[in-house]
Amino acid sequence: MTSESGGTLREVGEFALIERITAADGLNETVLLGPGDDTALIRCAPGGVLVTCDVLVEGVHFRRDWSTPVDIGRRAAAASLADVAAMGGQPTSLVVGFGAPADLPAAWALACTAGLREELALVGAVLVGGDVVEAPQVVLSVTAMGSPAPSGPVLRSGAQPGDVVALAGRVGWAAAGLQLLSRGFRSPKVLVDAHRYPVPPYGAGPAAAEAGATAMIDVSDGLVADARHVAEASGVAIELDTSGWDIPEPMQAAAAAYNIDPHDWMLDGGDDHALLATFPASARLPEPFVAIGRVVAGDPEVRVDGTARSGGGHAHFR
Amino acid sequence: MTSESGGTLREVGEFALIERITAADGLNETVLLGPGDDTALIRCAPGGVLVTCDVLVEGVHFRRDWSTPVDIGRRAAAASLADVAAMGGQPTSLVVGFGAPADLPAAWALACTAGLREELALVGAVLVGGDVVEAPQVVLSVTAMGSPAPSGPVLRSGAQPGDVVALAGRVGWAAAGLQLLSRGFRSPKVLVDAHRYPVPPYGAGPAAAEAGATAMIDVSDGLVADARHVAEASGVAIELDTSGWDIPEPMQAAAAAYNIDPHDWMLDGGDDHALLATFPASARLPEPFVAIGRVVAGDPEVRVDGTARSGGGHAHFR
Structure with a gap:
């Protein structure tokens, strides 16, 4: 184990990283069960739940020398949150699949998830779960959920x-x-x-x-x-x-x-x-x-x- | 454009690939809106919706010379569906983020999503949406949703x-x-x-x-x-x-x-x-x-x- 801000993902380890990422989690009235179990549990609007998925891949969608980790987290969240808005919906929650090389600084991963949360905060939505895996480059897969407008989704x-x-x-x-x-x-x-x-x-x-x-x-x-x-x-x-x-x-x-x-x-x-x-x-x-x-x-x-x-x-x- | 079964992803293209993947989509009573719009819309059980995410990366979780694309699709779906079952829940739907190199045969991608569907069929759940992107290796990010047991989730x-x-x-x-x-x-x-x-x-x-x-x-x-x-x-x-x-x-x-x-x-x-x-x-x-x-x-x-x-x-x- 290393100090709070230092170390690579290899040094920090999968489970300690998840603990640090989820330590910051806020909840909202939609979230019945947040991170820490096999799934999250979300309350639904009477009209159901909108769901959409976007994947961002290092070298395809972004470069780590052109964008900060906060930028990349914000962009990943925005891609899916905007889809919910485009249905006329209100985003409520998000799960993230985070892939990264073992030599990535843990601070980078934490800043990236902080960026996710900054973007989520703009719409009052929260991070409710995810998966952390090793990958040859940074991969962010975000699935956003939301409530449709009372009049139904705009197609x-x-x-x-x-x-x-x-x-x-x-x-x-x-x-x-x-x-x-x-x-x-x-x-x-x-x-x-x-x-x-x-x-x-x-x-x-x-x-x-x-x-x-x-x-x-x-x-x-x-x-x-x-x-x-x-x-x-x-x-x-x-x-x-x-x-x-x-x-x-x-x-x-x-x-x-x-x-x-x-x-x-x-x-x-x-x-x-x-x-x-x-x-x-x-x-x-x-x-x-x-x-x-x-x-x-x-x-x-x-x-x-x-x-x-x-x-x-x-x-x-x- | 190429024949139905031939060609790489580069030759087939993103949108034609999505069209072929989603052409096979069944629906169930949970799905109010399936693939084809900015988000899907899922009906919820009174207890809310369970949600969980798993990411599988080529070279980390699987090798294309050790597993068929159908195997890999099945495994990716199973990872998340089992999480829903572990809450005592019934899986209802799944979204998939699919990343792959441009030279991947389109037939591989279609077989992989067929594998996803085979696994989904075991539990009566359906594919409701996703994202297709270029990536240096195959990446599958699956987010499964489900209904909790009437007695609530088992934590x-x-x-x-x-x-x-x-x-x-x-x-x-x-x-x-x-x-x-x-x-x-x-x-x-x-x-x-x-x-x-x-x-x-x-x-x-x-x-x-x-x-x-x-x-x-x-x-x-x-x-x-x-x-x-x-x-x-x-x-x-x-x-x-x-x-x-x-x-x-x-x-x-x-x-x-x-x-x-x-x-x-x-x-x-x-x-x-x-x-x-x-x-x-x-x-x-x-x-x-x-x-x-x-x-x-x-x-x-x-x-x-x-x-x-x-x-x-x-x-x-x-």
Whole structure:
């Protein structure tokens, strides 16, 4: 055994690491049984429990020299919490599978789970269990659970011709940040930080459900790619209009420096975890949604400023 | 795109792979919304939902040249389903995080998820969602959910002095099989198969809860190591008596060939996912539990045939 902050996972050992990770656990009214037994036990809303899983792999999703362990924990939690929000739901709890090499500093693992908890605290959810295993690189598998909106989950399949398409949150920031890091730059910091961890508009999810959203999706692959998922699930076409878009100042500067059209970042960049939703034309858009297009009848596709846009967005194994 | 059975993950692509995996999905009465949206939605028992997570990593937990993809899928599902059974619960659903190299044959990935489903079918549970990502090696992260027994979850902490300690299922088989494989042997097949995937006594979990089990645990680290978890959580000592144990014939043969005491496999070998439970002395042990010891007052420890036994069992990062 080593001092509180020192030592590798090999020196600290699996069970002492789990003890340190779970020592910090808070509970909420949803948690009937937290870490320490073979399973956790969660109370459910009358509508059931939403559940979603995301895996982040070192070297694929993040690099330890580009992000802090807190950043990586926050990002891992955000990926799943944003999925719950995209159903109009309220996240309640999370389990984490944590894989890491034996020579990883235990302090890194503890900071990473502290990052998970920071993100969970933003939505009032808690860590209720998990698994710790050896792996050749850091792997974080997070499964988030949550309560659906009283009106039921908002699916991808409910968009109707005539609906307004609206966006809450940032798009293109994480992609711009990743491109900067890939070229060896660490600024503008606001963009680089956006790659390190997203800032999903969690509250916008339940607000959209309450405002009558007909469809919603977490923008994780890219705005056009995820709009296409809604179009395909709903059997409609989606028209986006970029003419009114403000290009954020740091993105303008970076795009100019690299001779890149910032619209490409905003249309195809993933990992920002904005929420894209459709609303009846009569609905009042809840904050911070802004209208960016409309739903029309037709073959499922996404048109940007009148032109069908194919491809784009992130897909694994390419 | 490639033919139905051919191609690597790179050739098939993330979204087509997900489509093929989820095409086979059955549903059960618990599943209000299955794969295809940002989250699944599960109906809950009045007592809430049990949730547990296990991660299996290629090269750490399994090798692709020692196990078939179906074996690995079965084993991954079993690890979490057995945790639900160990709470006295009934598994209902599972989400899977699947990481793999881009050059993995898509047929391997599909066979692995078929293995998950085979195991799920044993308990009437279904696959409701997941995530597919690129990773340097195959990683399976499974999160199982289930319904607690009507009498509530059976914890590790309820063992009382005077209770009978009972075991359902096999111990030592997977460890023996792993040792055989590590030395280059592939027989006795029944032991090697036990490493490839366990045969947890799922039904014994709810049966134990109904029979009044005071504590229960999934034997995944090793019989003594997991008995120690119960002893520590309950603040009691556990005495095991091996004098009446039958050593299974294939284990006798393998142990003799390698000059190993088969009791070491049975006491310290993990990954068989037996269930270890404690019952009031007055309880009638449900099938297939057999008494193997008793709970006594005293400092938390495990004594085997009268001698305290420390260490043993599997721990990561060693």
